[in-house]
Amino acid sequence: MEKTLPPNIAQTKRSLKESFGDSADFYMKDITIGGHACCICTLEGLSSLEKLWIMMLDAVNDMSRHPVTAEELFLYIWKRTSIPVDQNIVTDYPNLIKFLTAGTSVILIEGLTRGIVVSTQSMQYRSVGEPSGEGNLRGSREGFTEPLRVNISLVRRLIRSEHLYIETSTIGVLTKTEVAVFYHKDTVPESLLKQVKQQLSKIKLQMLFDTGYLAPFLDRHPLSLFTVGGYTERPETVAAKLCEGKIAIMVNGSPFALIVPTFFSENFQSMDDYSQRPYFATFIRLLKYAAFLIAILLPGIFVAIANFTPELFPAQMLYKVAAAEQATPMPLFVEALFVNFLLEIVREAGLRLPKPIGHSVSLVSALIIGDAAIKAGLLGTPIIVVAALTSITSYVIPSLYEPIIILRVLFILAGGIIGPIGIVALGLFLILNICSIESFGVPYTAPLTPYNSSVFKDGLVRASWKKLSKKRFTIQDLPGAGFGDEK
Amino acid sequence: MRTDKISVKQVAFITYIAMIVEVFIKPSQAVSSLSAKSMVVFAILDAVFTLLICLPVVKLLDKWQTTTSCALELFAAAILLLAAVDSIIQTEGYYRFVSDKKMPAVLLIAIVLAIVAYGATQGIEAVARASLVVLVIFCCTFFLLIAANISQFKITNLQFEFTGRENWAKALFGSLSFPPEIIIFLVAQRVAKGEKAKAFSKTILTLLGTYIVLAVSTEMVLGSFASLQSQPAHTLARIGSLSVFTRLDAVHVSVWLLLAIFKITTNVAVALTLIKPYVPPKYKDKLIYGLIAALSVLCFGCYMCHITNMKTLLRCATVIFVLSIYVIKKVRANKDAKV
Known part of the structure; x- marks a missing residue:
């Protein structure tokens, strides 16, 4: 197949026919404009035929004099009509396919080796609405949607500066998905930008439908439970991160932006923190840290104490735990594992099923597990209470849900098999694991450790806006920030 | 070792944690x-x-910013590894002391060595970063320990005469003098930025x-009764209570064990950085396995030989190490001055 467009339209049409075959949405029509043979190509559904014909009629009606040559016709449509032509001109076959699949229409003129791209996109997509996974009490209600161009406009609207750069490229051998890299020229560290672009350019994926596909290629710690990229559905979160010198990556077809680098403490922050009073925002942050610890440690500690050092329980509680354990067929440790697995299965079922059935699943499982299992003496009440409590606390930090579940199971195993020393050893392992991660040359635990005073401005504590506004904060201010020299 | 990612404060933290463990987890003798x-x-x-x-040695090292010598570095690594072995034995003994359910020593040593191996491979930067977290946890529990016992403080219990004269010599060489963790x-500190002498003084104080x-x-x-306790800190933790929280000793013991494992990790991580330059490149990644195997055997x-305390040996070795650095550096300085 020839790369450049031939002057003969028939040849181009043949090539297009070969490429698209009998695709139902491929639309091609021969027309004559000003006495010259032309052809309009587009993909229905992505592009509006109605819009296209209104434009064409408008152009032809206004034609006072017929262009003599094809070149004259090209210049006439290109410069003198009100048709919203794209700045780009198609000169080769791959680009012709690219523009058609992007929803634009292409006008080919007999005798010319280039085509005119007309912006007639009219795709059906989910409208901009409130993000489902990141609820906020105050602030914007807008969330990203699937088309990349809409998402770009949402961010651009928030940062009205010429220094907001958005660079696009395509990834995916089969899908040719458009990927956009957002950054603020003033704040982004050059070496970080270079590193991210380099990593993206090396990606060889067959298909790409979500930003989550890209995360492993940017992560240098594949075996760690924690990831150095954060996700958000909110344009204002992306805008705020860009102003801190971070980079956002978005993929066409996904409403999630991937933000790099991301730090551990950011999992405990939300946009609401900045709209609330500082003392309350600080309280909520500390509460989230406590919830994280409860979510991963409580069942493990409970099992370890019950199995190895039951004297640590208050007398009344000890009797209840002992009675419950006596009445059930399984040891406490197995019960804890079983209940946690069951909760995850219920969650997974509720998540994947259609909503009406999902509710039924939750109801049935709550009745069976919560009531029937206890009445039948299969499970003890204390372990159900502990499992329910930890399950609720894990929803407080949704971005850490995956590591929380795995760590919880590991702590139950450590506490049940080895006892308190198992909890201590695994606890130290966790601390060392988190502290060893570097997110593009910056310690993942910054600014908590290595310590930096910003931990008391916008880390553990959220200072007032008067204090925060005194100095602009960027990730280059973080301790241990050595961009580009990651291990 | 990355030179720009570790501060002298972090070095002080890891040294303090490594030294403070022995104040809470006493050696059996x-x-x-x-x-x-x-x-x-x-x-x-x-x-x-x-x-x-x-202090003079710290100042000398600060000026040179260079390693001492191959033999001395390997000697330091050997001291640290022996100190790690000593700490493992001590931690195992302590866990046996505080735990009702006995755990096989083999299992406990295996768990500790697994964590140590992981921590040491993550490098000194990771250990330095973790030190702040461990230190904050320790400080919280230390204040909790004091707060839980404050209601039982009786100033009349303090003895104002010197007792136990027969143990003076032992005490003089046994309390805070020259723990191998000085190494x-x-x-x-060679790769950390900041005022080193000041940080060292602050750590010791x-x-x-x-x-x-x-x-x-x-x-x-x-x-x-305090002088009769083999583990006075544990007794204090066991007695102390805060409101309805009567069994705070579980928290304290857990934290002290965490500190002990962290200390062993630090020792091995630093020893690893000392030995690594002298190992052929193809064995560098496998060095940790060798060290862990050696630690297990030791x-x-x-x-098996019931060696439960090597403190005196380690303290003497540390003094020799520190004095050797001083002598070598002084001799080199004199040579440089002559040249």
Whole structure:
């Protein structure tokens, strides 16, 4: 197949026919404009035929004099009509396919080796609405949607500066998905930008439908439970991160932006923190840290104490735990594992099923597990209470849900098999694991450790806006920030 | 070792944690039958002695910013590894002391070595970063320990006469004098930025302060019984209660065990950085396995031979190491001056 467009339209049409075959949405029509043979190509559904014909009629009606040559016709449509032509001109076959699949229409003129791209996109997509996974009490209600161009406009609207750069490229051998890299020229560290672009350019994926596909290629710690990229559905979160010198990556077809680098403490922050009073925002942050610890440690500690050092329980509680354990067929440790697995299965079922059935699943499982299992003496009440409590606390930090579940199971195993020393050893392992991660040359635990005073401005504590506004904060201010020299 | 990612504060933290463990988890043959006053006086003498010997060395190392010599570095690594073995044996003994359900020593040593292997492979930067988290946890529990016992403080329990004279010599060389963990500071400070001598002094003085507070608190609560306790800090933790929380000892013991494993990890991580430059490149990644294997053999050897305390040997070795650096550096300085 020839790369450049031939002057003969028939040849181009043949090539297009070969490429698209009998695709139902491929639309091609021969027309004559000003006495010259032309052809309009587009993909229905992505592009509006109605819009296209209104434009064409408008152009032809206004034609006072017929262009003599094809070149004259090209210049006439290109410069003198009100048709919203794209700045780009198609000169080769791959680009012709690219523009058609992007929803634009292409006008080919007999005798010319280039085509005119007309912006007639009219795709059906989910409208901009409130993000489902990141609820906020105050602030914007807008969330990203699937088309990349809409998402770009949402961010651009928030940062009205010429220094907001958005660079696009395509990834995916089969899908040719458009990927956009957002950054603020003033704040982004050059070496970080270079590193991210380099990593993206090396990606060889067959298909790409979500930003989550890209995360492993940017992560240098594949075996760690924690990831150095954060996700958000909110344009204002992306805008705020860009102003801190971070980079956002978005993929066409996904409403999630991937933000790099991301730090551990950011999992405990939300946009609401900045709209609330500082003392309350600080309280909520500390509460989230406590919830994280409860979510991963409580069942493990409970099992370890019950199995190895039951004297640590208050007398009344000890009797209840002992009675419950006596009445059930399984040891406490197995019960804890079983209940946690069951909760995850219920969650997974509720998540994947259609909503009406999902509710039924939750109801049935709550009745069976919560009531029937206890009445039948299969499970003890204390372990159900502990499992329910930890399950609720894990929803407080949704971005850490995956590591929380795995760590919880590991702590139950450590506490049940080895006892308190198992909890201590695994606890130290966790601390060392988190502290060893570097997110593009910056310690993942910054600014908590290595310590930096910003931990008391916008880390553990959220200072007032008067204090925060005194100095602009960027990730280059973080301790241990050595961009580009990651291990 | 990355030179730009570790601060002298972090080096001070890891050194402090490595040294403070022994104040809370006493070696099985630790000095006892001394009053708090005697212990405090000896601790002060020890701290002054340590500072007098070590500060010139810290200053010398700060000026040179270079390694000492191959033999000395390997000697330091050997001391740290032996100290790690000693700590593992001590931790195992302590866990046996505090736990009702006995756990096989083999299992406990295996768990500790697994964590140590993981921590050491993550490098000194990871250990340095983790030190702040561990230190914050320790500080919280230390204040909790004091707060939980404050209602039982009786100033009349403090003995103002020097008792246990027969143990003075042991106490003088046994409380805070020259723990092998000083080497951690001397090695790690080479790649850290900041005022090193000041940080070292602060570390020793903070250690001394913690020691004094614990010794005085123990005696104020336990009176003359304090000197009879093999693990006074544990007794204090067991007695203390805060409101409805009566079994805070579980929290304290867990944190002290965490500190102990962290200390062993630090020792091995620093030893690893000392040995690595002298190992052929193709074996560098496998070095940690070799070290862990060696530690396992040594631990089980000590366990089988009932060697439970190598403190005196390690302290003497540390003094020799520190003095050797001083002598070598001085000789080199004189040579440089002549040239």
